[in-house]
Amino acid sequence: xxxxxxxxxxxxxxxxxxxxxxxxxxxxxxxxxxxxxxxxxxxxxxxxxxxxxxxxxxxxxxxxxxxxxxxxxxxxxxxxxxxxxxxxxxxxxxxxxxxxxxxxxxxxxxxxxxxxxxxxxxxxxxxxxxxxxxxxxxxxxxxxxxxxxxxxxxxxxxxxxxxxxxxxxxxxxxxxxxxxxxxxxxxxxxxxxxxxxxxxxxxxxxxxxxxxxxxxxxxxxxxxxxxxxxxxxxxxxxxxxxxxxxxxxxxxxxxxxxxxxxxxxxxxxxxxxx
Amino acid sequence: xxxxxxxxxxxxxxxxxxxxxxxxxxxxxxxxxxxxxxxxxxxxxxxxxxxxxxxxxxxxxxxxxxxxxxxxxxxxxxxxxxxxxxxxxxxxxxxxxxxxxxxxxxxxxxxxxxxxxxxxxxxxxxxxxxxxxxxxxxxxxxxxxxxxxxxxxx
Amino acid sequence: xxxxxxxxxxxxxxxxxxxxxxxxxxxxxxxxxxxxxxxxxxxxxxxxxxxxxxxxxxxxxxxxxxxxxxxxxxxxxxxxxxxxxxxxxxxxxxxxxxxxxxxxxxxxxxxxxxxxxxxxxxxxxxxxxxxxxxxxxxxxxxxxxxxxxxxxxxxxxxxxxxxxxxxxxxxxxxxxxxxxxxxxxxxxxxxxxxxxxxxxxxxxxxxxxxxxxxxxxxxxxxxxxxxxxxxxxxxxxxxxxxxxxxxxxxxxxxxxxxxxxxxxxxxxxxxxxxxxxxxxxxxxxxxxxxxxxxxxxxxxxxxxxxxxxxxxxxxxxxxxxxxxxxxxxxxxxxxxxxxxxxxxxxxxxxxxxxxxxxxxxxxxxxxxxxxxxxxxxxxxxxxxxxxxxxxxxxxxxxxxxxxxxxx
Numbered sequence: 001x002x003x004x005x006x007x008x009x010x011x012x013x014x015x016x017x018x019x020x021x022x023x024x025x026x027x028x029x030x031x032x033x034x035x036x037x038x039x040x041x042x043x044x045x046x047x048x049x050x051x052x053x054x055x056x057x058x059x060x061x062x063x064x065x066x067x068x069x070x071x072x073x074x075x076x077x078x079x080x081x082x083x084x085x086x087x088x089x090x091x092x093x094x095x096x097x098x099x100x101x102x103x104x105x106x107x108x109x110x111x112x113x114x115x116x117x118x119x120x121x122x123x124x125x126x127x128x129x130x131x132x133x134x135x136x137x138x139x140x141x142x143x144x145x146x147x148x149x150x151x152x153x154x155x156x157x158x159x160x161x162x163x164x165x166x167x168x169x170x171x172x173x174x175x176x177x178x179x180x181x182x183x184x185x186x187x188x189x190x191x192x193x194x195x196x197x198x199x200x201x202x203x204x205x206x207x208x209x210x211x212x213x214x215x216x217x218x219x220x221x222x223x224x225x226x227x228x229x230x231x232x233x234x235x236x237x238x239x240x241x242x243x244x245x246x247x248x249x250x251x252x253x254x255x256x257x258x259x260x261x262x263x264x265x266x267x268x269x270x271x272x273x274x
Numbered sequence: 275x276x277x278x279x280x281x282x283x284x285x286x287x288x289x290x291x292x293x294x295x296x297x298x299x300x301x302x303x304x305x306x307x308x309x310x311x312x313x314x315x316x317x318x319x320x321x322x323x324x325x326x327x328x329x330x331x332x333x334x335x336x337x338x339x340x341x342x343x344x345x346x347x348x349x350x351x352x353x354x355x356x357x358x359x360x361x362x363x364x365x366x367x368x369x370x371x372x373x374x375x376x377x378x379x380x381x382x383x384x385x386x387x388x389x390x391x392x393x394x395x396x397x398x399x400x401x402x403x404x405x406x407x408x409x410x411x412x413x414x415x416x417x418x419x420x421x422x423x424x425x426x427x428x
Numbered sequence: 429x430x431x432x433x434x435x436x437x438x439x440x441x442x443x444x445x446x447x448x449x450x451x452x453x454x455x456x457x458x459x460x461x462x463x464x465x466x467x468x469x470x471x472x473x474x475x476x477x478x479x480x481x482x483x484x485x486x487x488x489x490x491x492x493x494x495x496x497x498x499x500x501x502x503x504x505x506x507x508x509x510x511x512x513x514x515x516x517x518x519x520x521x522x523x524x525x526x527x528x529x530x531x532x533x534x535x536x537x538x539x540x541x542x543x544x545x546x547x548x549x550x551x552x553x554x555x556x557x558x559x560x561x562x563x564x565x566x567x568x569x570x571x572x573x574x575x576x577x578x579x580x581x582x583x584x585x586x587x588x589x590x591x592x593x594x595x596x597x598x599x600x601x602x603x604x605x606x607x608x609x610x611x612x613x614x615x616x617x618x619x620x621x622x623x624x625x626x627x628x629x630x631x632x633x634x635x636x637x638x639x640x641x642x643x644x645x646x647x648x649x650x651x652x653x654x655x656x657x658x659x660x661x662x663x664x665x666x667x668x669x670x671x672x673x674x675x676x677x678x679x680x681x682x683x684x685x686x687x688x689x690x691x692x693x694x695x696x697x698x699x700x701x702x703x704x705x706x707x708x709x710x711x712x713x714x715x716x717x718x719x720x721x722x723x724x725x726x727x728x729x730x731x732x733x734x735x736x737x738x739x740x741x742x743x744x745x746x747x748x749x750x751x752x753x754x755x756x757x758x759x760x761x762x763x764x765x766x767x768x769x770x771x772x773x774x775x776x777x778x779x780x781x782x783x784x785x786x787x788x789x790x791x792x793x794x795x796x797x798x799x800x801x802x803x804x805x806x807x808x809x810x811x812x813x814x815x816x817x818x819x820x821x822x823x824x825x826x827x828x829x830x831x832x833x834x835x
Contacts, residue, residue: 181504192437201504
């Protein structure tokens with residue numbers, strides 16, 4: 001197009017020696033100018049990105065709470081659970097969990113030599129009622145479950161925009177303002193802990209009540225559990241009973257073959273529990 | 275090279291597009307992104323303050339309800355948090371300190387949710403078959419006719 | 429509420445990846461498959477694909493333009509979709525979408541530009557006013573159609589095809605990786621997944637072109653080049669054999685190893701996916717085209733034109749069905765089983781209307797053909813006065829020489 005050549009000539013005008021008709025730009029000159037422009041832009045961008053990223057290195061979100069001092073873990077003793085569902089109800093109230101979705105739930109197992117039966121009516125929220133099974137059930141127990149806040153999470157690995165992350169004190173959370181609702185993390189979680197919140201259209205799950213534990217409280221489910229089935233602890237605290245149990249007792253985790261390193265530890269789990 | 279002019283032009287168009295993209299991207303990346311990892315670090319503080327805690331724990335109730343707390347702590351329900359039966363603290367004590375009446379479910383369904391006999395419950399846990407445990411129909415506040423919920427053992 | 433047999437984790441009963449996520453690999457499959465065909469001519473110089481090379485490139489481009497739409501329609505927050513390009517989290521295969529898609533778009537757009545440049549310049553010279561301005565801008569202001577310039581174009585096309593082919597393969601292969609790398613879901617988790625996806629993409633692309641080539645030839649009253657058609661059928665047959673073999677291999681190995689997931693997967697195949705997997709994907713979409721194409725390929729010499737045409741078209745249509753059902757069985761099938769490995773939910777029925785519904789899927793499939801139509805109007809897919817044959821019947825030596833330099 002004629003216009004473009006004119007524009008180029010104007011640029012070249014500035015560099016042309018006085019008194020001479022400027023020649024049309026040669027290939028080399030044109031390419032050189034283009035490269036200079038591009039590299040200048042890249043340098044500018046690198047600078048601005050660096051300035052933005054390193055704005056306040058090391059500043060903690062809240063001066064009173066330092067996440068370097070804590071590393072949380074959860075312990076569940078399945079021999080104590082009575083399946084009352086108080087934890088499920090408390091979580092729903094504390095976190096505003098939508099109906100039909102569960103940040104935590106309780107499963108019932110009935111196991112015999114001829115078969116096994118598992119259920120979780122409404123996540124266990126209204127407790128359990130007796131059930132008939134078609135085999136002789138020799139053992140039966142409840143298993144509370146929630147997000148395991150794994151160290152080697154498959155869910156964070158697959159988040160395409162970095163909306164899901166793990167804090168330094170060991171809690172996995174979702175940034176609701178950045179989650180695009182693609183559902184990849186929901187597919188990737190081997191424990192079924194995640195769901196897409198129908199109101200916000202973002203991924204949602206148990207956060208170990210981060211808004212409570214950073215204020216010295218326990219998660220709501222632990223606070224209401226009447227039989228001390230659920231216990232919450234800090235691996236960085238010296239005399240923490242949860243820490244002692246995890247370090248010295250025989251503990252189990254869910255689906256260990258997947259190497260997700262869950263931080264919810266179970267005492268007295270059965271082989272049927274997945 | 276005379277005949278490759280169009281190649282240089284299209285290459286320039288591509289480079290320009292890339293530069294525009296990088297410029298735009300630089301403006302749109304959030305400030306605290308990347309500080310501690312590939313996420314927006316400001317969200318950590320946001321999550322800490324996302325909600326006001328709703329449950330207070332038994333100790334919070336004891337601050338005002340001394341009698342009931344003492345009775346409960348001496349009885350068999352000493353490990354049962356008040357809020358299991360009564361509801362969360364926030365329903366009763368509002369953020370500005372004002373008091374709303376605390377709801378309480380006195381029906382038998384609240385008791386049977388924990389104490390109905392299920393083969394799944396630990397054998398040592400106190401549980402009954404409600405229909406056999408009670409003289410008469412199972413309805414209303416029948417459990418409370420004999421048991422004090424704050425110290426239920428007879 | 430879906431019905432559950434067995435036990436499913438309470439959160440596990442929803443199918444979050446809907447029909448749109450079935451459409452996405454289907455569409456990118458066409459992009460990759462059509463590009464493989466056009467590269468067979470432009471990169472590997474196989475003359476028998478010359479009649480279909482430009483159509484294949486235009487088809488690949490048309491489907492590429494639409495490829496991002498099903499994803500945007502599926503997202504919980506489509507307005508945040510661009511975040512995948514702004515802060516991509518590179519451990520996620522999905523983040524690769526931003527980079528792969530945009531760079532492949534650039535490569536393909538460039539290749540289209542180089543292939544059609546002569547055409548654009550010719551149209552610029554022929555038109556007046558606004559149309560002329562449009563073509564002039566498209567040509568970036570150069571009107572050089574000398575043999576040297578065209579030779580440079582020819583080399584550029586070859587380079588771009590050489591870069592573009594692995595890129596097209598990665599653009600579809602990464603979709604297979606998205607599923608194959610999910611250790612949580614045993615129906616998806618296999619290293620074979622990217623390969624299966626890519627091979628069935630080739631199947632869908634070639635099948636589409638068999639249908640499209642004959643259809644457009646009929647509409648434009650052009651003869652169909654029989655050598656081209658039998659070459660397409662031959663490659664379709666090869667890719668179909670490979671695809672079916674790998675798909676079956678996956679099942680056979682799982683059944684043989686009988687690890688903990690086999691119980692639920694065998695139940696899934698026997699109950700929820702019985703129709704879509706065994707009947708549609710394997711028999712109607714697999715076995716029958718395999719036989720039809722075997723006839724077309726092995727008895728090529730003895731076949732009448734009409735027979736070849738009919739058999740290959742029917743086989744191609746069945747292959748298109750096979751690839752769709754394969755995507756459906758993987759995407760939806762994987763979500764019908766719970767991660768508890770103890771339960772299955774009732775089959776997923778997509779809504780008719782709505783953002784992720786059946787009508788939307790049909791519209792998404794129609795749009796690329798509209799784009800192709802516009803493409804033909806604006807740039808012209810078939811050269812003026814050209815027949816379907818490799819030998820330019822009735823055209824002068826100059827035309828033949830120019831045509832031979834680049835497709």
